[in-house]
Amino acid sequence: LRGSSMGNVITRCLELGAASAQYVRGSMEDEAFPEHVVKKAELVLGGLDMLILNHVGNSYFNYFDGDVGHVQKLLKINFLSYVAMTVSALPRLKDSGGSIVVVSSMAGKAGFPFTAPYSATKFALDGFFSSLRQELIIQKVDVSITLCILGFIDTESAMKAASDVVLVSPAPKEECALEIIKGGALRQREIYYKYAATKIPLLIRDWAPELLDYLIRRSYNVENLKKN
Amino acid sequence: LRGSSMGNVITRCLELGAASAQYVRGSMEDEAFPEHVVKKAELVLGGLDMLILNHVGNSYFNYFDGDVGHVQKLLKINFLSYVAMTVSALPRLKDSGGSIVVVSSMAGKAGFPFTAPYSATKFALDGFFSSLRQELIIQKVDVSITLCILGFIDTESAMKAASDVVLVSPAPKEECALEIIKGGALRQREIYYKYAATKIPLLIRDWAPELLDYLIRRSYNVENLKKN
Structure with a gap:
């Protein structure tokens, strides 16, 4: 988010009763930034209880275009920076018996086109x-890891990218955010939101993989893909 | 493999009845190399029927050591070069109605420590x-993709890295190689080798994830991890 949007988020957090709220500006494409964010958070907060990893880089919603450089750049933002944040935060999370929450997607569990x-x-x-x-379990380290499997959510970016093509109705982002935080607080292994729309399809992914592939393909209106 | 080892492989292929056999030297860490290999293969073979992606970079078998640079390097060799080879080969595979075979692992389907x-x-x-x-299915492109889910195989590198720690008996690499080639030729979606030891555990991964996590942890002799 741009600086002014982040300012609005901070104001809203304080309105809603947060004791304090802070932000750090930068890009997760910058390899030094993840460590910088964690160090800053430690300095400001005096420790860490929960690390929620949720940022993603822009990508296209269409047939794979063969751009390997884009895949590499997206790995840096969506994956390597999550690992780097975790490496930096883990000592403080061990101190507090804290939680790591990793936001993922149905598209991070099964094959979705585009x-x-x-x-x-x-x-x-x-x-x-x-x-x-x-x-961590083998080492008896008391830090939980929660992976969040989200379906189609009505965030601005998801709606803009896919609402014309995806034939499922989006779930509300506010309830989704609450489920993510609850999952971390309850130290759950994985959370599914909405549950029925995400967990049930995944229960068949190894039993009837071609059926799931077919059902996924059927949930798209391919004619509405943006022509480039 | 070093040049001399590759020479031995070529000799053995010809002994076993191959009409011809070739190799190209280089490193998959080099971003330009995947395209070079495919171009060379097209030149020598006059086209492509099957692309078998099987190389991996060296990694350690131990607790995650926090080295994000190593993760990035391994992504280049084990993942991005597979994508680059596919991008280069896809036009010729479309011509031939060919196959892509991607060699993966149980550790590419479920959470294994180390x-x-x-x-x-x-x-x-x-x-x-x-x-x-x-x-490819939506576009009606007749190129198959086969993902190979392998258990513990008695290759030299796997035996050296893990045989002291992993409490399962390794499967023979020769039979494994044959199953990989059969999977590609039969255009299967995924192959599992050995079937019972890989497919059955995966059938429970979404139904009883914590049980599978536990069974996986039980299959290691942690005391025999190499001390660094």
Whole structure:
């Protein structure tokens, strides 16, 4: 978000009763920025209880265009910066017995068309953080990792990119945000929102993968893809 | 492989009855190399029927050490070069109605400890190629994509890295190679080798995720991890 939008967010947080609220400006494409954000947060807050990783870079919603450079750039923003934030925050999260919350998507669990670069980055998060969770359990480290599997949500960017093409009705972003925070606070392994629209399709992904592939393809109005 | 080892492979291919066999030397860390390999293959072979993507970069088998640079480097070799090879080869594979075979792992489908960077790269392959497969089907492009889910195989590198720690007996690499080629030739969506040891655990990953996490942790002898 731009500086002025972030100012509005801060004002709204304080209106809603937050004791304090801060922001740090920068780009997650910049490899040094994740560590800088965590250090700044520690300085301002005196410690860390919960790390919610939720940012994504812009991508296109269309057939894969062959641009490998774009995939690499998106991996930096959507995946590597999440890993870097985690590395920087983990010592403080160990101190507090804290939580890591990783926001992902249905497109990070099953094959959806028109989001190949995005899907790669969201699957990578599942691989990395599911492996790390196992290691923390083996080491008896009391830091929880929650992976959030979200369906189609009515955020401005998702609506703009996909609302003409996706034939499912979007879920409200406010309730979604609450579910994400609850999942972290309750130290759940994964959360699904909305539950029925995300968990049930995933229950068949390994039992009837071609059926799920077909159902996913059927949920698009391909004629409404933007012509470039 | 080094040049002399590749020479031995070529000799053995010809002994076994191959009409011809070629190799190209280089590193998949070099961003220009994937395109070079495909162009060279087209030149030598006059076209392409099957693209088998199987190389991986060296990684460690241990708790995640916080080295984000290593994760980035491994993504280049294990993931981005697969995408680049595919982009270069796709026009010729469309000509021939060919196949893409992507070699992955159980650690590319579920959370295994001690392979966080590797798991991230293998999950990323699933996300990217499962999305691309959906797009090829929608576009009625006759190129198949086969993802290979392999368990513990008795290759030299896997035995060296993990045989002291992993409590499952390794499957033979020769039979594994045959299953990979069969999967591509039969245009299967995914192959599992060995089937029972890979497919059955995955059938429970969304139904009883914490049970699968537990069973995976139980399959390691953590005391035998290499001390650094």
